[in-house]
Structures are given as structure tokens and as C-alpha cells.
Amino acid sequence: MRLPCPICGERDRREFYYKGDALALDRPAGDADGGVWDDYLHNRDNLAGVVRELWHHAGGCGAWIVVTRDTVTHEVHGAERVGKAKA
Amino acid sequence: MAKLIETTPCAGLLPLSIGGVNIHEINLGQVTLVAPYAGGAKATSDALKAAIGVTFPKPNRTNGAGPRAIWCGLDQALIVGGACPDLPQAAVVDHSDAWAVVRIEGAEAEAVLARLVPADLRASVFKRGHTVRTMLVHMNVGITRVGASAFEVMAMRSMAGTLVHDLEQAAKGVAARALI
Numbered sequence: 001m002r003l004p005c006p007i008c009g010e011r012d013r014r015e016f017y018y019k020g021d022a023l024a025l026d027r028p029a030g031d032a033d034g035g036v037w038d039d040y041l042h043n044r045d046n047l048a049g050v051v052r053e054l055w056h057h058a059g060g061c062g063a064w065i066v067v068t069r070d071t072v073t074h075e076v077h078g079a080e081r082v083g084k085a086k087a
Numbered sequence: 088m089a090k091l092i093e094t095t096p097c098a099g100l101l102p103l104s105i106g107g108v109n110i111h112e113i114n115l116g117q118v119t120l121v122a123p124y125a126g127g128a129k130a131t132s133d134a135l136k137a138a139i140g141v142t143f144p145k146p147n148r149t150n151g152a153g154p155r156a157i158w159c160g161l162d163q164a165l166i167v168g169g170a171c172p173d174l175p176q177a178a179v180v181d182h183s184d185a186w187a188v189v190r191i192e193g194a195e196a197e198a199v200l201a202r203l204v205p206a207d208l209r210a211s212v213f214k215r216g217h218t219v220r221t222m223l224v225h226m227n228v229g230i231t232r233v234g235a236s237a238f239e240v241m242a243m244r245s246m247a248g249t250l251v252h253d254l255e256q257a258a259k260g261v262a263a264r265a266l267i
């Protein structure tokens with residue numbers, strides 16, 4: 001698998017560290033309900049299909065990116081820098 | 088005061104000449120990491136241009152031939168081959184002696200690096216002055232093409248032994264295949 005780093009270009013999967021669902025960017029307010037925090041910290045949908053995930057280009061430029069890809073077809077649809085990405 | 092002896096990162100390890108490649112150590116002299124603050128990219132690039140004649144490089148690129156600016160990560164570059172000017176719009180860190188830098192050149196240099204590096208370094212896509220932050224086996228490195236069949240490979244100084252070991256093993260492998 002190759003991922004399209006918005007900084008470096010298309011690069012081998014070995015250069016990237018996988019974090020998980022990009023939901024992690026959508027941090028709740030400090031006084032949010034316990035259930036909201038529970039969902040944020042622990043609960044993830046196990047999707048078959050298009051997913052948005054956080055990857056770190058640890059072996060490259062060092063940017064955190066959000067990759068949109070399909071876990072069924074293995075198609076990679078695109079990536080954008082965290083900070084520029086919507087949670 | 089004790090008399091201190093300067094030792095380069097690859098002292099005693101290089102040079103090597105194996106099959107179609109030669110590997111020797113490069114001393115870049117003063118090395119300075121420059122990381123512009125948010126909003127400071129243009130002011131930093133302009134100040135570099137005015138002082139040493141090179142602009143801040145775009146990703147995967149180097150600028151200059153005497154003093155050089157080598158892109159080395161997100162909003163970061165290394166200034167080598169000369170002193171770095173005062174840059175009020177950037178974080179500036181002295182990296183002299185922090186890097187082990189080797190030059191690998193020869194007809195088989197591309198083939199040797201292809202065994203170690205997951206990035207495309209072929210001459211058709213990776214031209215002189217192009218640079219890449221990538222991995223050499225499991226080690227973070229910067230690789231710059233400096234000639235038709237010559238590359239500069241930079242790793243952290245503490246990894247000098249591993250860098251030379253990996254390059255030597257790959258060069259021996261390529262040389263052995265050529266004999267079959």
C-alpha cells in the first residue's frame with residue numbers, strides 16, 4: 001500500500017505509523033457528558049468500506065495526515081494534513 | 088586543559104570500495120536547522136536569500152551549491168556549507184556534529200540504495216538536487232542526489248555504525264549478484 005502524503009507525495013506504507021480513526025481529532029469539550037467522552041476515547045465503529053484514519057509520516061516529513069481509504073477495495077482516495085483537515 | 092581530539096562520526100568505518108560503489112564520509116562543517124515560526128516562512132526565506140543567496144527549499148528539494156539549504160521535514164531545512172544568518176522569524180538550532188553524512192557513488196549506487204530504501208530514487212524521477220526524508224532499513228535518513236550516480240545520505244550521528252553496516256551489506260549483495 002502507498003499513501004499520498006500531502007507534503008512528500010506518494011510514499012510506501014512502511015514510512016507511516018498508524019494511529020486509528022480520525023475521530024480522535026474531534027475532542028469533546030472538557031465539560032462534555034461522560035458518555036460523549038466514553039465514545040471519544042473507547043468506542044469505534046468497525047467499518048467495512050470507506051474510513052478516515054490518522055497516519056503519521058514518521059519515516060518522512062513528520063506530518064500527521066488524515067487518509068481516506070476503502071478497507072474493502074483497498075483503494076486510497078486521498079489524504080490531507082491534520083490542521084487543514086476537518087475532524 | 089586536556090587536548091581534545093576531533094573525531095568524525097564514521098572515523099575508522101570509511102572509506103569503502105565494494106563492487107561498483109565507493110562510500111566515503113562527508114564533513115558538512117557547520118550545520119544549522121531552520122524551522123520558520125507560523126507565518127514566518129517568507130521572512131525567513133527572504134533573510135536567507137539576502138545573507139547567503141539561497142531561499143528556503145520546497146519539500147523534497149535543496150537550494151544552492153556553495154551554502155546549501157536542504158529540506159529535511161515539515162517546515163524544516165538544514166543550512167550547510169556556511170554560517171546561518173540571524174533569523175528572527177524562525178527557530179534556529181546548531182546541528183553541527185549531529186549528523187553522520189556519507190557519499191555513495193558509482194554505477195551501482197542506485198541499486199545499493201534500492202535494497203535499503205522504500206522511496207523511488209531512480210534518475211528519471213529523483214534528479215540532482217532532489218532530496219527525500221525516508222528510511223534506510225528502519226532508520227530515519229535524508230537522501231540527496233548530488234550527481235548522476237552519487238548520493239549524500241544523512242543519519243543521526245549515533246547511528247553512524249548502523250548506516251555504514253547497512254550500506255556495506257547491501258553493496259556486498261549487489262556485487263555478489265553481479266558475479267552470478
Ligand SMILES: [Zn+2]
Binds near residue numbers: 006057060061
Ligand atoms: Zn510526508
